[in-house]
Amino acid sequence: MWAEGRYLIIWLCFQVNFSPVFSDVWMADVVPKMNALVSSCVVVPCSFKNPGEKQPHSRIRGIWHKIKDRETNIIYHEDSTNILENFKGRTKLLGNLGSPEHNCTLEIDEVRDHDNGPFCFRIEIPNVDMYSFVQNCVSFTMMPKPEDPKIVKTDIFEEGTAASLRCFVTHTCPSHPPTITWSHFNSEATQSTRYLDNGIWEVESLLTFTPTEEDDHTEITCSINFHGNKKSEATARLSVKSMSGSDTVVLWVCLYSAHSQATWKSHHSPSVTKHFLLTVLSSFTNGHWMLSMLMEKSPLKMVLKAALPSRKD
Template sequence: MSARKRLLFRWLCLQVIFSTVFSKDWEAEVEPKIKALVKSCVVVPCTFNYPGTQLPDSRIRAIWHTQKKGDDIIYHEDRTKVLDSFKGRTTLLGRLGQKNCTLEIDGVRDHDNGPFCFRAEIPTLDKYSFTESCVTIFPTEDPDKPNLEKKEFLEEGVSTSFKCSTRHTCPSHPPTITWSFSNNEAIVNNRDIGHGIWEVESFLTFTPSEKDTHTELTCTINFYGGKHSTIQTPLYVKRKENIFHIIIPVAVVLGTALLFGVMCFFMSRKYKQQIQELQSGNGIWSRMSRMSQRNRQRNQPDLNMANLWSWTAALAFSCKMF
């Protein structure tokens, strides 16, 4: 093999090696599927890599386009190149110098499905469309129902916490949470749980009273774009036990028993006194006894005459028989 052919062969090998290395350096990670609320916004997490050293933002151009047509651009720094249906609705949130290509789509519409892909252009190097890593958006008309965490039974006078939360895709305009009770002590937290989903949660702390039982506690979540969702739960407050709840029933029972005992004592004493009067000589019982004795004595002759007549009649009847 001549020297010229050997040189050409080595050059071709180097081209294959460099093209393979460079093609591996062009990489992107994009969340493949995201459900987004219509009229709200959606943030598509995106990171990418390119060959060579890290460059500043000004040396890299970011473009988002549809997967089917690279010319159907939904984001470009030159807004004249953006599709009319996406003008003013897309914003690049990521820092290109930090290899972040995160995109926000505002005012989500029911036809914002995609798939949408990212393309990086580096004038001094190359440009690359990551059509193998695209995002598909699933617009939904109704927000998810909130989650409400609470104790089943509350205790009167004891501070209690409630948690109301929901998930969303719009961290730049997180939902607001309001309670039917006072919001003075409500704490709101918005955190990224990954895969293009954020969770906003509100913690309400208040001290229930007995009058709060059987009332409704309502948590209302207002989403960016005008939609809202609510959840309600009944409150059951258990009356706090204290010493008065023990003393009062015991005092009522003891008072009733004491009153009954006093009444029994006086009634027994009165009846004993009446019995003694009846049994005494000057009592009514004694007088009635003497009157009964006199009546028996007065009627005694009548009884004797009656007996005499009875014997006389019996004797006369006997004489007739003979």
């Protein structure tokens, strides 16, 4: 009897140490919580490890399922007839299960507001073993609207000096990354994407341009188009420092009478008229009031207002 017991113990130890697949030691690395933009897609990074004998890709079957009723609540299966009706055609396994990384990454497309999970990965090797990683599932926070992009710029640009603007936004749909467009100078922009962490990606557009005086106090908008027809945008105001010199110049002269409308005659290039203006009342001669409009640049604005107050007839 003792000998039989000893042989049983030896046999069990042999099975633990040499079985090619043993479910108790399988491990999965799945991001536990992610944001998912409704109508877009979400890609869940996933990998698993098995210290046993390596299996070819053709022998490994990957399945994603809801945490409850795992045999019937399947959201991804290589045989689409096993997939829940409202997930058919919307899920895809992006990874290679037989690769050294054992990549089990999942894509869910056309995200719906009820796709919040939790969802878990399961491995099946027919006639060998199967294992569900129910301790490593993913849940989603549903986002009805995308997040707004951010624009990074310097406070003041110099006229005629090369400058740049950076617009970026994060997302969780790398298989269909967002596209970025600018309201001005769009042909000068370059777009790039990079992986941050935990299934979060960043897409950025770098816009390079040479500002002119006409760009001062204008607005520029960065627009993001997400997969699934979702959009967001951000706007920034440009401040351009003029390199032309003078801080105050007389721009216009006006002859005005009580019986006629004002007629303005330019004494300077019209391109600078978008700066702040002050009206200064001059002398009354031959039935006409002589008025001048002066351009003031922001550093002298308060000084000019105090020194040259407006006055009505």
